[in-house]
Amino acid sequence: TDGEIIGEISLLDPRPPLTTVTALEPVVLLELPRARLDEKLQGDPRFAARFYRALGMFLAQRLRNTTSQMGLAEPIDDDDPDELQFDALEETGLASRRFKMILDTLQRTRRAG
DSSP: OTTOOOOGGGGTOOSOOSOOOOOSSOOOOOOOOHHHHHHHHHHOHHHHHHHHHHHHHHHHHHHHHHHHHTTSSOOOOTTOTTSOOGGGGHHHHHHHHHHHHHHHHHHHHHHHO
């Protein structure tokens, strides 16, 4: 799926990945080198706080969806005040738009090259 994130658990857990991914058709993959991310996280505490908060919210939502799909939890009701509210992901929306801009730039560069 466009914009899918993979490998996020490895940002919190140093053990080997739980799964592997194989593309069934051509894809554009944007890889973020771990050393560069670690450097940014260590050098910018405000960025690190926002990054880990967004990662936590992302993983919480993924877990809620998974347990709901497995029938282990009630279906997610976005109007329920106890559920993760997507309004809280406003900053993540900005990051998503920036990410899309980067992908668009990469695709234009790839076609030109």
